[in-house]
Amino acid sequence: MDIGLEYRYENEVLIPTLLVQIELESKTKLLLQRRPSCAQGATHFQTPHLGTRSYRIEGMIPTIPVRSPLTLCTNNSSIRPTTTAMCTPTHRVPHVLTVAGSDSGAGAGIQADLKACAALGVYCSTVVTAVTAQNTVGVQGIHPVPETFVAAQLRSVLSDMQVDVVKTGMIPSIGMVKILCQSLQEFPVRALVVDPVMVSTSGDVLADSSIVSVLRKDLLPVADIVTPNLKEASILLGGVPLETVAHLRSAAKLIHDLGPRYVLVKGGDLPAPFDAVDIFFDGQEYHELLGPRVETRNTHGTGCTLASSIAAGLAKGLSMFEAVQVAKRFVESALHYSKNISIGRGVQGPFDHLLKLKQNTNSFSLRRGFDKSDLLLYAITDSRMNKKWGRSMVEAVKASIKGGATIIQLREKEVETGEFVELALACKEICHSKGVPLIINDRVDVALASNADGVHVGQSDMQARTVRALLGPDKIIGVSCKTEEQALQAWNDGADYIGCGGVFPTSTKENNRTIGLDGLKAVCLTSKLPVVAIGGISADNVPSVMEIGAANLRGIAVVSALFDHDCIFSETMKMYSAVTHCRSRTK
């Protein structure tokens, strides 16, 4: 009989878990888990085979481990736990192990995985399978690591560290695939994400065809998700041409038949007219994940990053579908942030996973010119809704950005000035860590005091012309407009965008005149500024709004569709999918 004491991290608290392993006469092993109380006393295990067994615990078992060794007494002997607690309070962190190649240019491979996990708040350990000499032009050389050394790296990490998820990238030999599978049998983890790296985004072959059969036979059947791009999906299926979304769907099904629990076929290389559409297949349903195509040369490493971001989401406890959506959103945001960065002279540059490389990263106000693509999903906060659902403003803002909000507006009509400034500072930190601008509603003083990225004013607030004089040329100014005249005035006053509504009736803003889709269209057709629609917008009516046929309608501004719900994250994802789906159709 073995007695173990393990500390498990649950909801921010470390819970001691007693592991009692009893070997029955029939050699079957019973692993019993029990959370001993913090006090001394007997702990009883109900065992289906052995009835009730009592074990006495001597010594306190606190929820935060301390070095005092504990003695566990059974009916007839005292057994010391096999694990000794650590000396100082510890915090179990989500952990991804990447098994991939090193990219000397640091845009893809191990380096991309490390940066992605760092950006997403997940610890990442590494097993290097090959060292490549590559840059923004292509791959100049590949030096596989000896297989025995890959095995040694795997043992070093998996035997010592609590890895939640393993993510695989470039695996250059059949032997390495077999070594990995053996290691995962010896050291099981919660999930395996397989990015079947065979061809680099620059078109260079990173794994020869002999690997394909062992990937199919050995690795895919034990994978939780596999994330091929078009070329890799085609190679996995014997070279079938994949040129349409329908082809992607059938490829996802056929690859799923090879054994992985989920499949994500990335359609970024699909020819126009589609935006970057990926097919997520869970064995039953297909999900088309659309996202705005970011026009940039800095796409090197997007595949690796998407897979390691999925692994990070799984390590943090997200469901597979949530992890995929958040990962996709993360990559889009990083590409969008990095689109005008210049590294290397080749055709494909790296991107900035950490959103830190540009001057004054933390201040949108210094970004030359307002980026109208930020208007895509405009989240406007509401304290009353936060109070109703029992959450803080910071939690609400975090969840909406995680779900896909592209710009945040703090709209507080009752709060005291000092509190409003504090709130703005806290929310600005969250927004800027994710590359999202923060706008303050009405209050120019609060925007100045918190150095927010801009202000949104209505017709009865300070005139946009005055706001511009106070904030300077690089802050973002939005104006509420219901009429064409107001839209022209906003343009004359130097505003950056207009908020136009209420498109539909809303209870969020009292006594608000509804202008309908016709009113919205009339303003859009006159406006020289980008427009964001607002008022009573929900996932159901997004298509009717976005398809009014106005190129300068850049997005939707919503309050209750996001914040008058228990789960802001999922409601925001729903709205994000709805609006990106429409954007891709109307571009």
Ligand SMILES: Cc1ncc(COP(=O)(O)OP(=O)(O)O)c(N)n1
């Ligand atoms: C994007 C956007 N559009 C409109 C509004 C409405 O602003 P609000 O202060 O609530 O009302 P008015 O002052 O415009 O009448 C907004 N907040 N955001």
Ligand SMILES: Cc1nc(C(=O)O)sc1CCOP(=O)(O)O
């Ligand atoms: C803040 C605001 N401004 C409006 C305008 O018409 O200018 S309508 C509105 C409320 C929007 O809330 P919901 O998304 O819950 O309908």
Ligand SMILES: [Mg+2]
């Ligand atoms: Mg106002």
